[in-house]
Amino acid sequence: MLMHPDRIAKHIFVVVGVVLLTAALCESLIAPRRPNKFSPRRKGNGWKENVIKKLTDDLERERERQRQQALEDSICDEEVNIAIVGAGAAGTFSAWRLANDVNDHGTIMIIEATNRIGGRLYSVHVPNVDPSLTVAEFGAFRYNRNSQPKVTTVVDILGLENAVFARDQNNDDKPYSFRNQVIKQRDLTTSEDLPFFLFDNEKGLSTSEIEVTYFNATIPEGERDKPNDQMTTVYGYPFYFLGTRNVFTLAGSSEDAQNYYDGTSGYSDYIHNLNAAGLLSGSLGGGGGGGDNLRRVINGMDDITQTLYDEFMQYHGARSKLGTIVTDVEEVTGVTGDFLVVTMRNVVTRAKTTVCANHVILAVTRRQLQRIRWNGFYTSTNYRYIDAVYSDIAYRIFLSFSSPPFWKSPELETFKLHQGRTLSSQPSRNTYYYTAETNEEDSLLMIYGDGVHAMFWDDLIVNTAFDRFPGPDIYFPTPTVAVEQALQILAVNHNTTLDVIGEPKLAIAHVWSADHPIRVENDGTGEFDIYYPSEPWHVWRAGFNYTDIWEDIIQLDPQQNVYIVGEAYSLYQGWIEGAFETADKMLEMQFGIPPIEGPARRRSRRNVWEHP
Template identity: 25%
Template sequence: MGQTYSIFGAGPGGLYTAWRLLSSGKLQSSDTLNLYEWGTYDFTGEGKERQPAGRICTHHYIDDDSATYIEIGGMRFIEWDGTNTPTAKGHRLVTKTVNDVGLGPDVVNFLTVDDPLYFLRGQHFYQSDLVDNGGDVIAPYNTPGVNEASPDDLYSHISDLITGTTPLKDRTEQCAFYASGTLPSTFNSFVYNPGDVASNVGYWNVFYDQAGNEGFSYAADGGGYSSNVINWNAANAAVYNGEFAPGGAFKTINGGYSRLFVELYNKACEAAANSGARFSLHQGERLHSIWMYGDAIKFKLATADDPFSPSSGDAMDTDLAFLAMPPNAVDIVAQATRFENVPGRTDFLNNAQVANYLGSVIEQPSYKIAMFFEEPWWENTTYPPRLEATLNHQKTTENVFGPTITDLPLRQVYYFGDNALPNEEGEAIYGLLASYDDMRYITFWRGLELAVDERRDQAINRDFQPLEGGREGSPQMEQMLRLELAKLHYGDPDAANEIPMPKSTIFMDWGLNPFGAGYHAWAANYDITDVMQKIRSPAQLAGVADAKVFLIGSAFSNDQAWVEGAFCTAESVLVDYLQMDPLIDLSVYPPICGTRCG
């Protein structure tokens, strides 16, 4: 008799798991795989629903998948060159998957500028203008010496203070530091001592301790990401923050990152047809509640039309369950499960140890606003972005996106330009990611979502916009964006009328349910290597031996905020618990810390 596999969530982790199960030969003709998704993704290219999947969402102008687009979710990955050594750089599972599904020829650069424009505390300057780079500008922060260099230098300095001067060259060394690394003997502090466990230190705390309030503010403002300087796990933060320096070698998919997840779904369907396994996608249905009854997995569903009420009928059964969802969505399921009156069950999601480990990550809301124009007006302003990067020791202007960084609510601006596919007909449209904000100004932009003559007709916690895709901004949102862009690029708010009216303005609020965040960070005072290992099997963590309920996704990974993190947690489950052959050599690339793979 065949087995039933149930995957809850058709985001990156869920689609990857479905594709791997079906294409690896693990599932046979007697097996069934059900993939449930609360939202409705456009896997067919009809343009009627939002693009897949999860926190990846390519938005095309007028919903034409050949037209100019902007990424209003995750944008990019770091390509792996195939070198099979522990120190090779890049996202190995994403790179391998992109090639395996046939998108390798469509990989293009997503370059960041060599010389970003900053507008901080009312002062414009390019990175090359700073004293350390041969210029005469000092950033407007009271941090003598530090303010003569870019904020990235400050991040690197704080990382060195935390980790010591010996670089953590590969994932194994990094994981060891996360588990038991200590502040080095050279660490000088009134608050902390050499030998203190680094993972028990808050990053904001230690940053303030070492750089003061002005140094912290320079890093928070000039780094572009407020989320990078919150009070997260200092051991993890010290390693992670180096990835965001300008000049990073990023890649994306021509036509939009969402194409990867369309292809994952298509390849899963093809593999199911070849194997004879029954594969069904159930969109508009979500996991309502789940528990163990003895060694049996029991669950109830709910519909998108009535997401908080379980569907009628008895609880359903499955042999294996994969919760491919972020912590906020898991918490929604846990809340409902708590009130299911089933004597003798094991409510594993509400187990004290499971709840503690689910709380080991910090939710980081993010907000993106895309604007589409008839012309690239930013090229002819007082302070234009210098869209030039170095690639293979040569300067290029092709596929260079930004960012420009400011302490205005815009925070970061990326210039997508006219990236329509060659077969697109009609007028050229130029895309501008006018605001990429995380955490700091979320409520500022939320206050501009509705027009001044509108009343809110639903509670914020019942607004599931991330499942639906981008929404048109209000006239007031457009005016506020033009006002801030005028300050940023003209240095004059009165120049707002120099910025043309956009053809369309689209916003995405990732802080809303069910996602609750754009990305996540590890909290301090946890051994995150132990969490990564044990939270993958929450029912086993709650004491149900051999329970086949698994939690996957980027939140509890080595690569938070990246698709690679979702793929890695899924791969670790498939290899460690289902004994599948790994997609790549995991002996030199542990997908998560402490993995048994390899």
């Protein structure tokens, strides 16, 4: 039965009166009496003074909270728990794993500078070329099932159709073109006409045998069973102090042995003098052998990142901002503690916005990292680790030919080319052949290189003044002058004429460089340049013990929740596995998410990983 309102008020009045009377009686009993009127009265003993002081303190704290909240509200356009900078392999993988964790991680935002997902996974479907043959991969174009368990597991979990990466390892007749001389692979170690001036002890050796010879001369026999980063050289200092060029020179190789070694590798990283211990351990490379272990995703390698992103966006707290460049990360003290303010600009409008986060994951390249203003770079004693890697420049040129293509012509049948790779000291460096099985489809050829050879193509490909050869609309369609030079080089590499090479039907190209802006059209209001660095891959510098520092780089400043992930500072540089590796380690260290090791299977609820 409810009580009448008048009776309720009467009861409240009685209760308050009793409380006041009791408090007054307690004060009179507890408080000491003054012996006389001249004795000073103690301040602060009265309940009234205590109550007033408490109320005043509470009011001041509330005012300070409101001031801080107002400051926080004025700083933050949006608030999230985790902000991920970069929608490449490391960024999308991190977002996907956080979204599928058994623990709810609140709002997660991906911030990406371009308007596409994938970063350095960049696949283009070429017209009239069957995707089951290949797609034009401007970024990563394969993975290794034997030595890269994280990528293998993710591809399987996502259900992405994959196939063997085609290459003809057993073709000893394929041409190698060095210094304008074409030599079959079988003759590399036997020909007296090899255009390199080698010492007598180097003649007849393969490049791998040359490597073994000089590395063994540098590492004492008793040290060779130790981990690479723990070996001591014959000179008394750690092996990781040396670059590959240092090893060859100190061991007394000829200059051309180094050139031969570099030429048959297909890459220029050795010229960069990369960390010799890293090379020996296979940190730059997939390892695990070739054959059926080398795989590709049929719909394109960027299907990995796109699918990770699509699944992440199904998460209840998922957000994303594309076409947005992060410029600053700053730690600020707020109402409930410290938080991070991420400042960014839209690449088209250049409008400045901010997002406040408890955690920031920087899934970017080394040069991109250095262009983000963050005070943690300077407060950390580990800042020097940021310069522990080289970043490179690379290019890809794809030419589409009607089938049968020139390499299947009668004039070149001596080389028995079908699928696979040939090498050259020319600016073409690596040439990959993808031959269609029927004449109704086009065959595809990829020219690919890095370092000093990329500089040959750099300004040709990005210069907008040249006429463009037909091709899909991507960042840098190939100028006709670059196609003409590519055809000239192909003629030299195959010891034939331009008539035999023929005219390609289509050409597309891309240069991965940290020094070129992307031209962005501003919705009819004019064109302007946005600086967007994008190195293709990284290698460890000599002098850094990468096995000790790669985990330290993940959280450069232990006092701030800013984490660095990606291929650049991994043990699998140049591969998707490296991006997944550092992201997995970060998620385990900071969020308690167990790493993917494979094989693994997905539960029907929330995609939790189980390891049998």
